[in-house]
Amino acid sequence: xxxxxxxxxxxxxxxxxTVGALVAAxxxxxxxDLDAWIEERAGRSVAELFRDGEAGFRQLxxxxxxxxxxxxRHVIAAGGGAFARPETRELLRSGPAxxxxxxxxxxxxxGRIPLDGSRPLAESRETMAGLLAERESSYRLADWAVxxxxxxxxxxxxxxxxxxxxQRARAARGATxx
Ligand code: S3P
Numbered sequence: 001x002x003x004x005x006x007x008x009x010x011x012x013x014x015x016x017x018t019v020g021a022l023v024a025a026x027x028x029x030x031x032x033d034l035d036a037w038i039e040e041r042a043g044r045s046v047a048e049l050f051r052d053g054e055a056g057f058r059q060l061x062x063x064x065x066x067x068x069x070x071x072x073r074h075v076i077a078a079g080g081g082a083f084a085r086p087e088t089r090e091l092l093r094s095g096p097a098x099x100x101x102x103x104x105x106x107x108x109x110x111g112r113i114p115l116d117g118s119r120p121l122a123e124s125r126e127t128m129a130g131l132l133a134e135r136e137s138s139y140r141l142a143d144w145a146v147x148x149x150x151x152x153x154x155x156x157x158x159x160x161x162x163x164x165x166x167q168r169a170r171a172a173r174g175a176t177x178x
Contacts, residue, residue: 003170004072005162010102010139011081011132012122013112015148015156019102020077023156025162034064034082041168046079050120057120058085065091072096077129081121082136093141098167100160105149106132163173 006023008016008112017033036133038060042049061079065088068076082115083099084090085170093099106129122128139145144163149157 001096002168004073005068005098006164007068007076007077007078007092007097007099009092009099009142011076011078011104012080012119012133013109014080014102014104015153016077016080016102018153019148019156019160020075022153024075026074026161027073028158030070030071031077032071032074033077034068035060035077037067038064047118047120054120058088058147060115061085062088062091068092068109069094069097074145081135083142084135089138089141098164099142100163101139102144102148102156103139103140103145104105104147106147117136118155 003130008023010016010021021031021035023029028057029078038049038057041064042060046057049060058081061082062085065078065082066139068074068114074130076092078092109132110125110128113128114117115122115124115128121131144160146156146159151159
């Protein structure tokens with residue numbers, strides 16, 4: 001299958017939004033950041049939504065993922081916890097989507113995420129390490145993984161676009177072989 005939607009998943013700070021916009025520009029596709037979409041729709045920030053309880057935010061996140069299943073020729077940046085929830089993960093994986101895990105080492109993540117209480121769940125080095133360890137088995141379920149620990153966003157974007165083109169070529173070969 002040639003992907004018609006790319007979904008970037010991975011821990012906060014792994015580069016999903018930055019890389020997602022670059023990939024979309026290179027492919028000439030639209031870009032949707034699910035957290036920004038949720039904030040726009042709710043008229044409140046993710047941090048504010050979290051203050052009313054994580055469960056409510058996760059519900060909005062699942063709804064945003066469901067709406068994104070209607071989008072083709074789009075790159076979607078999912079929030080760091082989305083792919084760790086089975087219901088939301090299945091929505092993100094559904095249809096002509098290819099999912100990409102932006103894998104990033106803890107030290108790099110800690111260098112990019114302020115632990116000043118401004119971001120939900122980014123409380124301390126220990127909570128970040130624990131969450132990352134807990135979520136890794138979910139992130140591994142993505143179709144592709146690209147390491148962003150030291151790579152520049154533009155290089156990561158080029159790698160992802162190359163994966164899409166390779167997959168397209170494979171799909172086209174499959175179609176003519178049949
Ligand atoms: C979260 C990550 C955030 C946002 C929310 C919860 C998480 O998204 O969805 O604060 O559970 O890891 P980013 O990964 O875009 O920072």
